[in-house]
Amino acid sequence: MGLLENVLFAPGVTDDQRQAATNRMNSDPGVPDSRKTTQPFWLEDASPISNVRSEGLQEEVDIVIIGSGITAASVARELLKGGHASTPKIAVLDARDICSGATGRNGGHINEAGFDVYSNVAEVLGKDIAAKVTRFRLGHLPLLLEIAREEQLLEETQIRTVESVFAFFDSTRFLEAKAALALFKADMPLESKDHRIFEAEDARKKFLLPDICGAITYPAGAVWPYKLVAGIFHRILESHGGNIWLESNTPVNAILRPDDDNSKFTIVTPRGNIKATHVVHCTNAHAGHLIPGLRGHIVPLRGHMSAQVPGKSFPDQSHRSWSFIYAKGFDYLTQLLPNYPSSSPLCAGSELMMGGGFAQGLGGGIEDFGVATDSRPFDFHTKVHLSGILRAAFAEEKWGEEDSKPIKSMWTGNMGFTHDSLPLVGKLHSSLTGRNLHPKSIGSEWIAAGFNGEGMVHAWRSGVAVAQMMLEDLAPNSSYGWQEWFPDQLLVTEERLKMSAPSQ
Ligand SMILES: Cc1cc2nc3c(=O)[nH]c(=O)nc-3n(C[C@H](O)[C@H](O)[C@H](O)COP(=O)(O)OP(=O)(O)OC[C@H]3O[C@@H](n4cnc5c(N)ncnc54)[C@H](O)[C@@H]3O)c2cc1C
Structure with missing residues (x-):
């Protein structure tokens, strides 16, 4: 399903x-x-x-x-x-x-973890088709990097490879992901060679997230999509x-x-x-x-995104991206490069681009089904979740003092689901x-x-x-x-x- x-x-x-x-x-x-x-x-x-x-x-x-x-x-x-x-x-x-x-309007996350899609598609359509679908998706990051290079848009768009962190706040989801990764590693060794598992203690320290049960990392991409x-x-x-x-x-x-x-x-x-x-x-x-x-x-399905100022002690993490995986639902996060030259009065560099909160929305997200406008009002529960999750998830001592206006911008956009x-x-x-x-x-x-x-x-x-x-x-x-x-x-x-x- x-x-x-x-x-x-x-x-x-x-x-x-x-x-x-x-x-x-x-x-x-x-x-x-x-x-x-x-x-x-x-x-x-x-x-x-x-x-x-x-x-x-x-x-x-x-x-x-x-x-x-x-x-x-x-x-x-x-x-x-x-x-x-x-x-x-x-x-x-x-x-x-x-x-x-x-x-x-999107998160700018060029994110193909591979293992989740491979195992889901393999179950329904078989391993050969799953491998072709996964390769098709994985092919996007190198291709987009190549096009940005050809068009001399590398600097302007900040497109880059990042270390993507699937951070699990739920132990069952972590166990399921490890099983899917084992299958992916067995069947697609080349595509999975850079995937790594971090158990709770290591993961918490390395990724500044004290409440996670574990993490899986792999290469992904981040970009200013517009x-x-x-x-x-x-x-x-x-x-x-x-x-x-x-x-x-x-x-x-x-x-x-x-x-x-x-x-x-x-x-x-x-x-x-x-x-x-x-x-x-x-x-x-x-x-x-x-x-x-x-x-x-x-x-049509409505999604929410935000641009937020990191806490004053937060170390630059623009070499990373994250997917926060909860018992129900997920969020996605990238960080802009520091000192990025932009003509926007809003952009100072280092903004955290945080999207998701779908499952936290009214009715577990069902109220955003069939919504084809990218207008206000925001779903109240999604707004509360996105506004608070960064400071709740990252270690307090690594986050530090809050900016006086931490949410720079929040907006919605429409996706097409099948x-x-x-x-x-x-x-x-x-x-x-x-x-x-x-x-x-x-x-x-x-x-x-x-x-x-x-x-x-x-x-x-x-x-x-x-x-x-x-x-x-x-x-x-x-x-x-x-x-x-x-x-x-x-x-x-x-x-x-x-x-x-x-x-x-
Ligand atoms: C909040 C949010 C966050 C997301 N985050 C990510 C992410 O991090 N990573 C990721 O992989 N994907 C993400 N997505 C999904 C991704 O943005 C979309 O899948 C992708 O942008 C779709 O591109 P598109 O060109 O097909 O559609 P769009 O970019 O939506 O373009 C469709 C265009 O068609 C125009 N149009 C529609 N109807 C008409 C008409 N009748 N006449 C003229 N013009 C019309 C619209 O104005 C629009 O400009 C996100 C989406 C949203 C909304």
């Missing part, structure tokens, strides 16, 4: 709560609304392209990408990479500022200005199917319409708005979009979404895969190689959707 079913059917959840959540989960998530949004710390340091747009929309392009988060950046970059028969013309449309959705994605878009605009148009604050309200008069899709926005051969949905939590058949399959916990990637059948293709039409609609709160280890390579699928469609008989590394289980198939149908 994935997180959705775990929470929906948790003891203590009433029938009324479950039904109300199910109704929200199956309903139209709508278009993101910029009027009610919370302002994330990351976006305070706005990119020069945050609200870029053309004077007028292009009338016709080859490909429209809807969304401008990490998935859209990946699709666009792959399509424009060069070496293709011809370079496509692309319009990227976002309802709000560039990269102000989940990617501009700077990475906005930076990549900026570079793409500079290098491919004649082929790509970024249109911020341009919501797509509808898509019309190709008809007798035109073999292209019509993308309807308040600024006018665009015709396109292909449409790529990179709208994650909001995918169900334009793809009615995916309502209930990609479920019932089998795997992303949905590939070509969309007309039964899902409700737009039958005309015999004359040569294009299709595509999607890469449903990253289950782990877009930093799912989204980039899903975007590359969907772009390569599309390029193969544009140039029949070409082959881009995505099949070698991309797990088939992530493809959008009718069979898969039937197997994981939403409850009513």
Whole structure:
């Protein structure tokens, strides 16, 4: 069972709560609304392209990408990479500022522990598939580091490898994790060679957490996610200005199917319409708005994040990241580098970027199911948890005196969850979009979404895969190689959707 079913059917959840959540989960998530949004710390340091747009929309392009988060950046970059028969013309449309959705709101944690996903997937789908899914996820950190290097964004984005600490505040969860790690080490020795177990006494001292039962460490990544994605878009605009148009604050309200008069899709926005051969949905939590058949399959889920000032004695820990694992639920944490040059008045460097508190929310998190707005009010219990956990978890003598305003910023964001916990990637059948293709039409609609709160280890390579699928469609008989590394289980198939149908 994935997180959705775990929470929906948790003891203590009433029938009324479950039904109300199910109704929200199956309903139209709508278009993101910029009027009610919370302002994330990351976006305070706005990119020069945050609200870029053309004077007028292009009338016709080859490909429209809807969304401008990490998935859209990946699709666009792959399509424009060069070496293709011809370079496509692309319009990227976002309802709000560039990269102000989940990617501009997340924890910046590029975190693939490996052992938990491997053992869960192996149990349901077998070891070979589990190994492919785990490798697919693990491949994100080296790839994102390489792209940041290529685009000369290493310093600006702070992207780096960190020692990630799975810190267990619950002994049962620690025991389960050790069993999963043993399996992972036996089956994937190369990928697990840097994983280490620390029993309670060592772990408490080493990681400054006096109440943990033990820890597992492994390499992971940390990044300023907004700077990475906005930076990549900026570079793409500079290098491919004649082929790509970024249109911020341009919501797509509808898509019309190709008809007798035109073999292209019509993308309807308040600024006018665009015709396109292909449409790529990179709208994650909001995918169900334009793809009615995916309502209930990609479920919006609201998450909370915060930027906090460490206690005055807290030693720099920016070489680490953490997952705090409780009997119920988890939090995630990274720290910004000290003395980081930012134009944001909020950013002084060394901020602790703390997210989670989902399970501590009302009804064990169920009230955040089906919530597709990143607005206030915060869940009160989540807010209390996030505001207090750092000073409660870290050793008092290592934390020291509190800053006078320790919470610099708190915000929310929307993720897209699926019932089998795997992303949905590939070509969309007309039964899902409700737009039958005309015999004359040569294009299709595509999607890469449903990253289950782990877009930093799912989204980039899903975007590359969907772009390569599309390029193969544009140039029949070409082959881009995505099949070698991309797990088939992530493809959008009718069979898969039937197997994981939403409850009513
Ligand atoms: C609080 C929080 C913390 C998280 N922390 C982490 C983390 O530490 N590590 C990790 O791996 N993952 C994390 N995630 C998940 C991760 O952020 C997402 O999986 C990832 O950013 C999804 O990227 P995306 O590009 O698919 O979607 P998004 O970044 O959400 O982009 C979708 C875009 O589509 C636009 N859009 C939607 N509908 C329309 C429309 N009709 N017309 C035009 N535009 C539209 C939106 O405005 C938005 O900009 C977190 C998420 C949240 C909310």
